[in-house]
Amino acid sequence: MSALSSAPAARDRKIAVAGDLQAVFWLGALPMLAACFLPWVLLRPNRIAQGEYLHLPASYLALGLVLALAVPVSARVWPRLTGVLASVALALGFWWLGTRTGAALQGQSDLARASASSGVWLWLLGAGIAVYGAGVLAARLGAVQKWLPWLWLPLLLATVLSGQLSHWSVIRELGVQQSRFVQELAQHLRLVLSALGLAVVIGAPLAVWASRRERVAGTVLGLANGIQTVPSLALLGLLIAPLAALSSAFPALRAMGISGIGTAPALTAMTLYALLPILRNGVVALRGVSPGVLDAARGMGMTDNQRFWRVQLPLALPVWLSGLRQAAAVLVGVASVAQLIGAGGLGYFIFSGMQSGAGDLILLGAVPAALLAIVLSTLLRGLESVLARRLGRA
């Protein structure tokens, strides 16, 4: 009897689960379908001129429509295939960007630029959603299929490494400014990592100290929240005056390169900004460790030092690390504005692109900055989950 009544319930649940994923796949299919009818390439005689929009040829359009519909249909009919289809759709978006820009530039002068248009972005958005849905689906299906939705990564790498994208305007722009790009990317990373390092060196002991004092902890949290309300651009601006005053008062500091404009104020503002999540999460994490656990450690005869290093810190670390992750994401953002006070970084391309009205130059700064933020936060999130898992097992 119980078996009879539970069977339909289980089936209902399965259908419901399939239903909510089905909605995700259709949500991904809609932008992909729209993308087939939108222009994929904007061809301009030079990088700032007006251009003409080029659509997909009929054969591409047909294949695109079929693929866009195949993802949600396969999820219903043959779920194992969905991950592969979604991955292919995502990689194909990049591949087609390469072939279409290449075709558009045929017979054009060297100055001509072929950039990605709305169709490409919508297709990638839709395919990205499909890949995400396939990941959820594969996790429900089990072990082997789990990796299939990641198929897009090697496909994309192959597309990039084969030089397929070399006609795309952003890659062209990169070819022109290669040494500058490496330099600014390095400066961006240098700014982010030094500010993060400084913030940890200053913030970690401060958080430990504050977490043991009720009133200090409250003040620190209040102050941290207060500074965070100040816009980053304003903070960069506010620091110019005191640093300029310092450098004019002490010539030794000026000799060290500290002045109102440049790396010093950028680094100071970024360190202050990164300090906040690190302090706040540190205090919250350390105070969040249950007093019972600490009592037990004391009962085992641990000294204060041992208790801190072996019990309190390991337990607090995952939450603390999530503060570090927030700090890293914020820093990548602030570093891209740092160009405004002469500190360089990827913002150089964004601002010079805006000044000259060259969209490709803007993308050359904005896309790597966005990717950098995503990669950094993914890495730190991975570290968090590894730590949490290890601590959970121990």
Added chain:
Amino acid sequence: MTTLVARSRRSLGRVLPALLWPALLLAGVVPGLLPRLLAPLAGGEVPDTGSTPLWQLALVHLGFVLSAEAAVVLLGVPLAVAVTRPGREALMRLAEALTGLGQTVPTLAILALAVPTLGLGVKPTMLGLVLYALVPVVSNGVAGLLAVDPALKDAAEGMGMTGRQRLWRVELPLSLPVLLAGLRISTVYNVGTATIGAALGAGGLGLLIINGLSQQNTALVMVGAILSALLALSLDAVLGLFTPPE
């Protein structure tokens, strides 16, 4: 007695900033006052804040933030409600993943990415503001709606409430504090995002900072920085009156 004192002190701690910061902001936009105070930074020369009066720049700035916030309430709350209905876990996780992505990607990158399609000026700035403000509102809205005790929803159902009534009379009122906290965060962040929008030619208080930086005029930068910081602190304090303490 002690709790009464504690409570009144706490509410004083909330009301005082809500009076202090806006008062300072109002004083700051009095024509000529702040530039004259900061003149020593520019070697005694009163910085030229341009033809637009400061109060007008502050109002434009506030207008950007508030209109983006209105759009966000209209978009974000229905979105949070839609994805938290039963049987939509995958959609909810998708919404959370997308909003998480929005939080990670730098502000300037989003604003700049919109420029090739939307051109310079107000349009890309508004898009950036709305996208950025959506993140805390949707994630807090989802968190708030999920945190409503299922027993309460059951009880409401048992009283014969329809799904819609449950939403309006039980779930939304109970999740309101968390939702408002998200709205507060997004409003304050957007004051900062809007200053960056000035780099795209949208105007507002960021204009003073950008102009000051390009003219290497520290005093002018300070006028913009102080005013936008005061605007952020004012909005934070005023909205703090409507959200419960953490």
